Amino acid sequence: MTEHTLTTTTTETGEDFTTSEGLRTLLHRLHAAGPAAWEHDPTAAELMAFTAEKYAPLARKHGLDPWEAASAAFDVMRTKAAREATDSWAVITHAVRITCIFEERAQGLLCSVHQARRPHVSAFHDPERFSDRENPLTDYHPAFQIADNPPTTHDEDVDSLASARACTSASSAVEDAIALFMLLGWPPATARAGVEHVCGALTRIGTRQATYEALRRDKHARALLDIPGRSWTALLKALLGNPHPAYAATTAGRGVLLRLLIGETLPVLLRDDDLILAVSLAAPGCRDRHGGDGS
Structure with a gap:
């Protein structure tokens, strides 16, 4: 998957989150500052705007809004795996790609993403319209057939013989x-x-x-x-x-x-x-x- 090539962004605090090393440093700082840091830290807002732009092509490929991909990335960024990874962006990109795939699958199956992730559910094909089949x-x-009139006693005898x-x-x-x-x-x-x-x-x-x-x-x-x-x-x-x-x-x-x-x-x-x-x-x-x- 090829994302947009984005220019290096350095914030007012001197943090370059476009690199894996810079992102890892920022994630550690936000984690240490507590959950409220994601809401009030200006660098966190810039990071999410950057993330939405970065994963916009991936989101569009699966019929999603860029901010749905950014939301998936946000969930991963708060995990220890992303903070401790050698290449934090690679971990996040992989997770976002998987999430987008199952988001699209869930929309096709008309179920939740949680259900779509389960193999016994995702194995089904998407719902089809009546007109999608060669034979209507x-x-x-x-269910679409009309039943015959109730048989008479004579008809029942004939039907029994015919059935045998x-x-x-x-x-x-x-x-x-x-x-x-x-x-x-x-x-x-x-x-x-x-x-x-x-x-x-x-x-x-x-x-x-x-x-x-x-x-x-x-x-x-x-x-x-x-x-x-x-x-x-x-x-x-x-x-x-x-x-x-x-x-x-x-x-x-x-x-x-x-x-x-x-x-x-x-x-x-x-x-x-x-x-x-x-x-x-x-x-x-x-x-x-x-x-x-x-x-």
Whole structure:
């Protein structure tokens, strides 16, 4: 980070706080004079004006006001670490840079700076507008769907029979999907764990698009299943379909699970050259067999 090159400033008391040695001397004097010295000492006021100018570019880089950076510097200047450091300005600059980063992160996450400093909070992405997604939230989120009219007794009987058949059909589709991945070089344990995890998430979430969006960012699940990133992405696209609107009416957009449920068989899927190529090349360890790193 490159700050403005500021001219040497010597105060009426002969203190040059633009150098680390001069700053260290001034900080020791202000500390010895007590907390009120920062409020009444004219040199302290000059120091803070100098600090605001010095860190203005850094503040603007992170969308902050220069005096927010100066405030962060003030907090550091009162610490023993800044007073005793060999290069006091270096300590202060590092602390201000870190503070600016987390100030900007906190604004993006709509939380406090204290929370933004915590890894389990800063790991989240910034809030998004509905319009930021390729597929509008209203197209797939259950909260925006309209429920059908309450079924009659006859409808309930028909629905129960259809539900039983659907369960059988869904179970067969899952087993056929696992068999497809195993035939194309995926380890049996990995194929079963991956397909069953995706199906479980699909049952819980309700739609293929929403399930794809949720799972593609689920690094914890991928790590738990021990599936490389490229293989995980290929697994999701193969099972759930490519979420891009351009593929909506194609076999690539429907995905293996839907194709099996609407009547396509495993032999039919094995004649889909694009699907076979994508799944087989993404098999875990495939690149190791061809000289790659397999990550």
